[in-house]
Amino acid sequence: MSQFIISIGREFGSAGRAIAEELAKRFNIPIYDRHLITEIAEKTGLTPEEVEKYNEAPKLKILSRRVNGYSNSIEDNIAEMQFEFLDEKAKSGESFVVVGRCAETKLRKYPALISLFILGDMEEKIKRVMKIYELSEEDAKSFIAKKDKKRKRYHNYHCSGHWGDSRLYDLSINSSRLGIDKTIDILEQYINSRINK
Amino acid sequence: MTAAQIFAVIIFVAMFIMIVLDKIERHYVTLGSGILTLTVVFGICLRDGKAIWDTLAIKGFATKDFWYQVTESESKGINWATILFIAGMMVMVEGMAKAGFFRWLCMKIAYLVKCKTIPIFITFMIMSAVLSMFIDSITVIMFLAAVTIELAQLLKFNPVPMILAEIFCANLGGSATMCGDPPNIIVGTSLGFSFFDFLTNTGLVAGISLVVSVIFFYFVFRKEIASEHGSNIDMSKFPNPSEAITNKKDFAISSVIFGMAVILLITHATTHLTVATIGLFIAVITLLTSGKHAIELLKKVDYKTLVFFIGLFIVVGGLEETGILELIADFIEKISGGNTMLMIAIILWVSAIASAFVDNIPFAATMVPVIQSLAATSGVNLNTLAWALSIGTDIGGSATPIGASANVVGTSVAAKNGHPIGWGKYCRKLAPATIIVLAISNVYIIVRYL
Numbered sequence: 001m002s003q004f005i006i007s008i009g010r011e012f013g014s015a016g017r018a019i020a021e022e023l024a025k026r027f028n029i030p031i032y033d034r035h036l037i038t039e040i041a042e043k044t045g046l047t048p049e050e051v052e053k054y055n056e057a058p059k060l061k062i063l064s065r066r067v068n069g070y071s072n073s074i075e076d077n078i079a080e081m082q083f084e085f086l087d088e089k090a091k092s093g094e095s096f097v098v099v100g101r102c103a104e105t106k107l108r109k110y111p112a113l114i115s116l117f118i119l120g121d122m123e124e125k126i127k128r129v130m131k132i133y134e135l136s137e138e139d140a141k142s143f144i145a146k147k148d149k150k151r152k153r154y155h156n157y158h159c160s161g162h163w164g165d166s167r168l169y170d171l172s173i174n175s176s177r178l179g180i181d182k183t184i185d186i187l188e189q190y191i192n193s194r195i196n197k
Numbered sequence: 198m199t200a201a202q203i204f205a206v207i208i209f210v211a212m213f214i215m216i217v218l219d220k221i222e223r224h225y226v227t228l229g230s231g232i233l234t235l236t237v238v239f240g241i242c243l244r245d246g247k248a249i250w251d252t253l254a255i256k257g258f259a260t261k262d263f264w265y266q267v268t269e270s271e272s273k274g275i276n277w278a279t280i281l282f283i284a285g286m287m288v289m290v291e292g293m294a295k296a297g298f299f300r301w302l303c304m305k306i307a308y309l310v311k312c313k314t315i316p317i318f319i320t321f322m323i324m325s326a327v328l329s330m331f332i333d334s335i336t337v338i339m340f341l342a343a344v345t346i347e348l349a350q351l352l353k354f355n356p357v358p359m360i361l362a363e364i365f366c367a368n369l370g371g372s373a374t375m376c377g378d379p380p381n382i383i384v385g386t387s388l389g390f391s392f393f394d395f396l397t398n399t400g401l402v403a404g405i406s407l408v409v410s411v412i413f414f415y416f417v418f419r420k421e422i423a424s425e426h427g428s429n430i431d432m433s434k435f436p437n438p439s440e441a442i443t444n445k446k447d448f449a450i451s452s453v454i455f456g457m458a459v460i461l462l463i464t465h466a467t468t469h470l471t472v473a474t475i476g477l478f479i480a481v482i483t484l485l486t487s488g489k490h491a492i493e494l495l496k497k498v499d500y501k502t503l504v505f506f507i508g509l510f511i512v513v514g515g516l517e518e519t520g521i522l523e524l525i526a527d528f529i530e531k532i533s534g535g536n537t538m539l540m541i542a543i544i545l546w547v548s549a550i551a552s553a554f555v556d557n558i559p560f561a562a563t564m565v566p567v568i569q570s571l572a573a574t575s576g577v578n579l580n581t582l583a584w585a586l587s588i589g590t591d592i593g594g595s596a597t598p599i600g601a602s603a604n605v606v607g608t609s610v611a612a613k614n615g616h617p618i619g620w621g622k623y624c625r626k627l628a629p630a631t632i633i634v635l636a637i638s639n640v641y642i643i644v645r646y647l
Contacts, residue, residue: 046617064219072599078617
């Protein structure tokens, strides 16, 4: 397989992004995560902070409407621009890693797609979030719940399948079981097997 | 309340909530709700086979009045005339778009005013209103907003104020004629009005409001749309309008068909041809002249919207047959205390406020039987109530980004091209303009009809 696209869905605090970054490094391919925000910011003339506000955010349904595929919601439009960007990249034959953005569904039509979902035990996720964001245990717990709720709503609005449902992904893995480094090793092995198939 | 009334209300409210939640596509929602109305309300609760047939209104096709109407008549149940007309216009518009008509028109006008931003701003507002009198506002805004963005990039001006003004004028232009906005088609075909009835009543106030709106938007936006180039514009850098025409023969044919549609609509009170006949004729002639592309045009017709209408009319038929809409009419009469001026203000402003937040099509379809009942019991002229309803639903939709289809399409085209328009930016300018036009309309109705 000359082209391979690694999509990584993740629970907040499961080290999904760190795993994605390391995989991109090991396979020497670009990663589209924050990069997508800069790209959309350049295209829209918004500041990256403004795009971040609407990024992977579910829209407020009561304030939005859709007509013949058009939507007044900025969240919807930014999401669609990201999906289009990813689709163009996939179509161009480029190999890359993408974090979130419903990529496992939006890029499903490409045989090059290898879709992964990273989850974690709540205690491990809390520990990680407490350390990175310098939060108390209680705050870290509610922060995780808030972020995951947002991701779930975003995903389930744009896709027919449910966020985190193992049937949507090629491989779902709990990063708390083996730790981040060993999880990356296993994933690297799996991806190599897929590439060399 | 009877069981039939309770179920009719539950189905209607659930349908509205589902449309707002946007989880299931709206045509499935109305069609499902329509089937529930037929089976639960008419079949199980009322056990009334005749009500089902009346609501399906299939017999109407076989009547002469459906195609050729000398005397005004009111329709009940599924408004097939509306559906047929909208379908016909959809086919015609697809043909026009394919030939490059809309893009050519926008570019040509920009050229004629020498690509100066303020004249473009004013002419595009007027063009938006005039085109929306005959063509659905979604198509008008789709093309106008795209060309505005293209011109904004070339001339270096901010396209957002222009797109906002175009959206507003598209909704305003739509209120001027019977075929301009779906609520008007519903009101017109349900109550037996002609194109000319609308033009001389809602059209007149729309014309006055357009003049006021152009002045209002000019003063509100003139600084924002000033071009970086000032008056030094190199016309040689702009694309030639004729490049927009994809095929000269198709372009000529589609222009002639559009002209025919306009003439048929303007004269339909004299020719007695109904909008259903006009819609069918226009569709057939477009398909016949498009040769091998006919299938392609048919495929592009927005069937989802047509199904949405069918389901909607059945659900509203359920409310009508069970007497719920009469209860609403009685309620309006009660709170207005029989005061005609207050009754009209309620119809106008409540329609406007509701249309600013919910789809104005189901709202208008629901309100038509309500005003019929209100006119019968209170003695207020039905036509006056109908104009208040039409203006309220058409204009009210301009106030928010979700109030009308044109708003959604315009803001979406802007966002996808790097100019996101949030609720704040939208409402700051268009909500006051909406209130001004509604106030003008309220005064107009009182002065002219009372």
